[in-house]
Amino acid sequence: MQGTESPSCLLFVVVDMELYHGALDVKEIFNRWLEDENSSNYGAYIPFVGTIRAEDNIEALSFDIYEPVLQSWFDSWVKKAESRGAKVKMAHAIGDVPVHTSSYISAVFSPKRRVALELIDEFVEDFKANAPIWKYDVIDGKRIYAEDRSTPMSGSGLLSQK
Amino acid sequence: MVKVEFLGPINQETLEIEANTLADVANALQEIEAVSSWLEKCAVAVNDEMTNDLNRVLNAGDRVSILPPVCGG
Numbered sequence: 001m002q003g004t005e006s007p008s009c010l011l012f013v014v015v016d017m018e019l020y021h022g023a024l025d026v027k028e029i030f031n032r033w034l035e036d037e038n039s040s041n042y043g044a045y046i047p048f049v050g051t052i053r054a055e056d057n058i059e060a061l062s063f064d065i066y067e068p069v070l071q072s073w074f075d076s077w078v079k080k081a082e083s084r085g086a087k088v089k090m091a092h093a094i095g096d097v098p099v100h101t102s103s104y105i106s107a108v109f110s111p112k113r114r115v116a117l118e119l120i121d122e123f124v125e126d127f128k129a130n131a132p133i134w135k136y137d138v139i140d141g142k143r144i145y146a147e148d149r150s151t152p153m154s155g156s157g158l159l160s161q162k
Numbered sequence: 163m164v165k166v167e168f169l170g171p172i173n174q175e176t177l178e179i180e181a182n183t184l185a186d187v188a189n190a191l192q193e194i195e196a197v198s199s200w201l202e203k204c205a206v207a208v209n210d211e212m213t214n215d216l217n218r219v220l221n222a223g224d225r226v227s228i229l230p231p232v233c234g235g
Contacts, residue, residue: 050235064170066229068210092234104235124235133234134170145171150231153205155214159188159228160201 011094017074018091019065023101029091033107037087042109044116048124050104052097058137060096061103061146066132073131077123086110086119090127096138130154164224166191172200172230184208184218187226197228205229 008022018029026049034045052061074090081088090106097103106124110116129151136143164181168174174197181187184206192198206213207227208220220226 063234065234066169066227069207069212069227069229072210072212127234129232131232131234132169132229133232134230135233135235136171146233147171147231150233152203152231153212153229155212156205156231157202158184158206158214158216159191159204161185161188161216162192 008093016078016087016089017071019067020091020093021095022093023097024091024093024103024105026102026105029105033089037109040087040109042087042111044110044113045107046113046116046120047105047107048120049102051102052099054099056137057139058099059141060098060138062096062136062138062143063092063094063103064134064136065092065094069132077126081108081110081119081123084110084115084119086115088119088123092133163222164220164226166226166228168197168200168228170230170232172197172204172228181220181226183216183220184213184226185216187220188216191228200228200230203231 008020008025011019011021030047077088087109093103106127108116108119108123130153135146137146163178166177166179166187179187179190181190191201207229208218209225
């Protein structure tokens with residue numbers, strides 16, 4: 001492993017969704033997911049890893065998560081994937097994640113490549129748009145909400161109606 | 163009374179307000195300066211279930227969550 005950051009602490013895991021305090025141990029998660037599905041007869045395993053880039057003088061990114069709604073969102077994707085014979089998994093960090101480490105991994109397993117290639121695209125894009133996670137830049141130890149990179153969730157504006 | 167909680171970067175403590183529907187919550191929050199500017203870009207959950215229905219009936223003890231723009235990953 002690169003770097004000297006302390007190992008991340010697993011906060012909790014439900015079926016196929018894992019939340020960690022701090023950066024993810026990508027190799028451990030990758031390998032474990034691969035081993036878990038060793039005998040499942042999936043022909044395709046497509047992981048996506050999000051890594052924090054050094055830009056705009058940030059030291060880290062930081063994340064807040066609203067777990068109950070994230071769980072419902074993820075569960076709906078588990079069902080969507082199942083209906084296509086596939087399986088989705090994800091892991092995400094809570095709190096500070098230093099540059100050049102990873103905050104997010106998702107993956108799709110499916111019998112054949114086409115479903116997995118399509119699903120990973122849809123799953124990651126919907127994650128960006130509708131998973132209840134808030135991102136902050138960490139600069140000089142301060143957390144600054146990444147407002148310009150954030151997207152209003154489906155149904156936003158309901159309470160601004162007169 | 164229902165509880166209204168503000169998630170992520172919205173700097174507002176949880177409120178307890180009288181409301182029979184989400185429309186009542188909307189009217190109350192539009193009067194609060196610290197949160198009114200957020201409302202246009204926020205989604206809403208009641209008892210952790212996302213909703214698009216302003217006429218959604220609320221019962222005593224229900225929890226309304228205000229979810230600002232997201233950016234996971």
